[in-house]
Amino acid sequence: MSANPAAQTSRAPSAAFILKKSLISALVALVLFSLMIGVRTEAGPDGQLTYWTRFGDLAAIVAAVFGGSILIELFRQWWGPVDTARIVPAPVQGALSLAGRLIAPVLLAFTFLVPVLFYDERYILDLGILVLTYVMLGWGLNVVVGLAGLLDLGYVAFYAVGAYSYALLATNFGLSFWICLPLAGILAAFWGVLLGFPVLRLRGDYLAIVTLAFGEIIRLVLINWQSLTGGPNGVTGIPRPTLFGIPLTPGDDGLAAMLGIEFSPTHRIVFLFYLILALALLTNWVTIRLRRLPIGRAWEALREDEVACRALGINTTTTKLTAFATGAMFGGFAGAFFATRQGFISPESFTFHESALVLAIVVLGGMGSQLGVALAALAMIGGFELFRGLDQYRMLVFGMAMVLLMIWRPRGLIGHRAPTVFLERKEAISSDLVKEGHG
Amino acid sequence: MDYFAQQLINGLVLGSIYGLIAIGYTMVYGIVGMINFAHGDIFMIGGFIALITFLILISFGLTAIPLILLVMLLVSMAITALYGWTVERIAYRPLRHSFRLAPMLSAIGMSFVLTNYSQVAQGARVKPVPPIITGGHTLHEGADGFVVQLSNIQIIVVVTTVVLLAIFTWLVSSTRLGRDMRACEQDQTMASLLGVDVDRTISMTFVIGAALAAVAGMMYLLYYGLVDFFMGFVAGIKAFTAAVLGGIGSLPGAMLGGLLIGLIETLWSAYFSVEYKDVAAFSILIVVLIFLPTGLLGRPEVEKV
Numbered sequence: 239m240s241a242n243p244a245a246q247t248s249r250a251p252s253a254a255f256i257l258k259k260s261l262i263s264a265l266v267a268l269v270l271f272s273l274m275i276g277v278r279t280e281a282g283p284d285g286q287l288t289y290w291t292r293f294g295d296l297a298a299i300v301a302a303v304f305g306g307s308i309l310i311e312l313f314r315q316w317w318g319p320v321d322t323a324r325i326v327p328a329p330v331q332g333a334l335s336l337a338g339r340l341i342a343p344v345l346l347a348f349t350f351l352v353p354v355l356f357y358d359e360r361y362i363l364d365l366g367i368l369v370l371t372y373v374m375l376g377w378g379l380n381v382v383v384g385l386a387g388l389l390d391l392g393y394v395a396f397y398a399v400g401a402y403s404y405a406l407l408a409t410n411f412g413l414s415f416w417i418c419l420p421l422a423g424i425l426a427a428f429w430g431v432l433l434g435f436p437v438l439r440l441r442g443d444y445l446a447i448v449t450l451a452f453g454e455i456i457r458l459v460l461i462n463w464q465s466l467t468g469g470p471n472g473v474t475g476i477p478r479p480t481l482f483g484i485p486l487t488p489g490d491d492g493l494a495a496m497l498g499i500e501f502s503p504t505h506r507i508v509f510l511f512y513l514i515l516a517l518a519l520l521t522n523w524v525t526i527r528l529r530r531l532p533i534g535r536a537w538e539a540l541r542e543d544e545v546a547c548r549a550l551g552i553n554t555t556t557t558k559l560t561a562f563a564t565g566a567m568f569g570g571f572a573g574a575f576f577a578t579r580q581g582f583i584s585p586e587s588f589t590f591h592e593s594a595l596v597l598a599i600v601v602l603g604g605m606g607s608q609l610g611v612a613l614a615a616l617a618m619i620g621g622f623e624l625f626r627g628l629d630q631y632r633m634l635v636f637g638m639a640m641v642l643l644m645i646w647r648p649r650g651l652i653g654h655r656a657p658t659v660f661l662e663r664k665e666a667i668s669s670d671l672v673k674e675g676h677g
Numbered sequence: 678m679d680y681f682a683q684q685l686i687n688g689l690v691l692g693s694i695y696g697l698i699a700i701g702y703t704m705v706y707g708i709v710g711m712i713n714f715a716h717g718d719i720f721m722i723g724g725f726i727a728l729i730t731f732l733i734l735i736s737f738g739l740t741a742i743p744l745i746l747l748v749m750l751l752v753s754m755a756i757t758a759l760y761g762w763t764v765e766r767i768a769y770r771p772l773r774h775s776f777r778l779a780p781m782l783s784a785i786g787m788s789f790v791l792t793n794y795s796q797v798a799q800g801a802r803v804k805p806v807p808p809i810i811t812g813g814h815t816l817h818e819g820a821d822g823f824v825v826q827l828s829n830i831q832i833i834v835v836v837t838t839v840v841l842l843a844i845f846t847w848l849v850s851s852t853r854l855g856r857d858m859r860a861c862e863q864d865q866t867m868a869s870l871l872g873v874d875v876d877r878t879i880s881m882t883f884v885i886g887a888a889l890a891a892v893a894g895m896m897y898l899l900y901y902g903l904v905d906f907f908m909g910f911v912a913g914i915k916a917f918t919a920a921v922l923g924g925i926g927s928l929p930g931a932m933l934g935g936l937l938i939g940l941i942e943t944l945w946s947a948y949f950s951v952e953y954k955d956v957a958a959f960s961i962l963i964v965v966l967i968f969l970p971t972g973l974l975g976r977p978e979v980e981k982v
Contacts, residue, residue, distance in 0.1 A: 278799065285805065448966055645768075
């Protein structure tokens with residue numbers, strides 16, 4: 239780069255260019271924020287709206303935009319054109335691929351050891367359970383979005399169906415968690431089929447909006463059907479899970495008493511941790527196995543080219559439907575787990591924001607990569623926890639991160655979406671077959 | 678009958694607001710082929726800017742209502758249009774040739790940014806304004822004492838919508854910009870080969886869509902007398918439903934769809950239940966897509982390999 243004299247000389251006049259660009263950015267920012275930041279409105283005690291000015295904040299933000307755009311431009315100059323191939327030295331590449339192969343087993347072993355290592359730290363265990371719940375949701379949605387390529391913006395609906403199934407069955411009929419868990423999955427899958435059957439003929443973007451609308455319908459029904467769901471107050475007193483019938487309580491029939499050890503409330507947390515880990519690993523295992531079955535291959539083929547699939551005689555509707563139902567079933571399992579962990583659920587836990595979060599995890603994870611989804615869930619939920627102090631700005635930062643990550647890596651952190659099967663042998667094709675109009 | 682007539686008027690007014698938002702969705706979808714998820718929030722920003730402008734004008738001692746309304750409209754359209762331009766520039770342009778899901782997710786992220794930005798900047802509480810335009814006309818007084826009212830604000834909403842729609846139709850059908858837009862809609866590569874600045878045309882599409890959303894935001898403020906930071910989400914989905922119902926990509930379709938959605942929502946609230954009015958609107962979306970995937974006035978899409 240530095241050997242190129244043209245590149246050197248072209249840098250000299252760029253100072254004026256950078257200044258001009260940054261000034262324009264600052265001017266745009268000034269107009270954008272002039273009223274929204276510069277003026278603050280609030281309803282006074284008598285209900286009358288009043289306003290006051292905040293020109294200091296406005297000036298600070300405009301200055302930040304000005305400085306920021308200078309820095310970004312300087313960074314762009316230093317980084318060079320985007321298309322330049324960056325050659326990684328061979329030893330680094332070798333180390334990276336070794337790390338890539340080792341990271342999954344190491345991560346799994348570490349996850350198994352978390353309750354042992356952090357037995358006394360309730361906060362870390364709770365955070366671990368939360369991350370694993372999202373890993374499971376991510377893997378479940380990965381079947382729909384990552385493998386079959388169907389954009390589902392209403393995944394939280396199936397999560398809600400699972401959670402309410404367990405909550406209502408357990409509180410009304412006294413059924414135990416282990417009976418309700420498969421029922422919750424089946425019911426969620428049933429709803430998946432019910433929604434999927436009519437709408438899966440639609441194109442991708444329409445499907446996204448229909449699933450979004452479906453998610454909102456489920457939430458609105460949960461809020462308004464007060465006699466069944468308790469409305470906005472939700473369902474309380476959901477029974478805690480038992481170890482196949484043995485409750486984790488301090489009583490005489492509890493697990494601690496049976497094993498002859500002293501009771502501790504941490505036992506339940508550790509039990510929940512391993513429960514969600516088992517559920518998540520089940521999701522992962524089923525997905526990996528399904529990818530090797532004809533149905534899994536059909537999903538991947540569908541993602542790559544729907545028209546070609548139809549030409550090959552794959553029934554696209556039933557193929558999509560199985561993906562949709564499978565993903566919904568795992569969402570239902572996760573929902574049942576969520577209900578038993580919280581002991582209380584309300585429609586507020588099932589907003590569109592949750593769907594977007596899970597979808598962001600799947601897309602950042604690289605759409606189809608199981609390891610990527612797990613890492614993305616860890617990064618997202620961990621990142622959320624880091625910003626817990628800035629409660630007001632958390633969603634703002636989340637939205638910005640989503641936009642910036644899409645611009646930076648549209649294919650996700652681990653951009654892996656190679657089909658499981660492909661032709662090893664390169665076929666020579668005559669040039670008269672590949673000219674335009676013939677494929 | 679009188680009750681029905683009153684609901685019809687209310688529904689048409691609400692439908693005009695939805696129609697104005699739906700035009701933004703349908704134009705962007707027609708040209709770029711993406712659902713501009715942040716459009717509902719642009720509508721909300723437009724409402725906020727109109728509100729703040731109104732407060733400032735009042736505190737300066739201005740009392741001439743028509744002048745206040747005109748300044749509100751112009752300021753709100755101008756600043757909100759800049760929001761639309763900025764959103765396109767930051768979140769969508771770098772992803773124009775990326776894979777299908779990327780701009781969609783970027784748009785969802787942008788929607789979160791805008792919602793929470795206005796929550797942080799203006800607070801989470803609902804902002805009520807006193808009625809700016811009062812008065813109305815009694816159209817018909819029934820024997821049972823039920824009065825069919827047409828308020829001045831309803832007239833203003835409908836008249837503004839019709840005028841803007843006329844200007845807009847003229848813009849698309851007989852100006853250079855409109856021709857460029859239609860050219861980009863058909864084939865972007867060919868349009869750029871023939872000297873159409875595609876980037877600029879797409880930017881202008883977002884600017885016009887945002888300006889119309891700002892008008893809708895201001896009408897919402899005048900009609901309901903309040904704005905809050907979360908109103909963009911539901912209004913956005915309903916407007917999108919309207920765009921799909923009318924046939925996405927078709928401008929008269931968007932307006933027709935908006936009116937229908939407004940009517941369905943109002944009549945449902947009047948005769949069935951207010952709680953389930955959003956459920957009704959969203960169910961319409963699902964039913965329409967199942968039986969009429971191209972909408973009422975849309976063209977069927979040819980599948981290309």
